[in-house]
Amino acid sequence: MAAKKKEKTEAQEWMYEIIRNPIVTEKSTLGSEHGQVTFNVPLKATKPEVKEAVETIFKVKVKGVNTLRQKGKAKRFRGHVGQRSDMKKAIVSLEDGQTIDVGVGV
16 A cells, blocks of 8 residues: 655745735635635746645645736836736635635735
């Protein structure tokens, strides 16, 4: 039999680097009605890393993680063209009965 993976009960520093901040927009609050929370994550973050970080930091059970990369827009300011940086969002679906209050700090 395969040995079971030891559960991490203690949050490590890299977990706080994965979950940068929650995204609170009109669209993300509509997702909260369905048990979803949206976070800003690094471009190199993977779905398993995001899942482990959310489960450990917030002590909830995650059903699934969807990620998307948003390309930075070209913006003009006083005639100069600038570029916003690319960002990655993680939409975390929680198990039934689980909630995360994004209005409170960790």
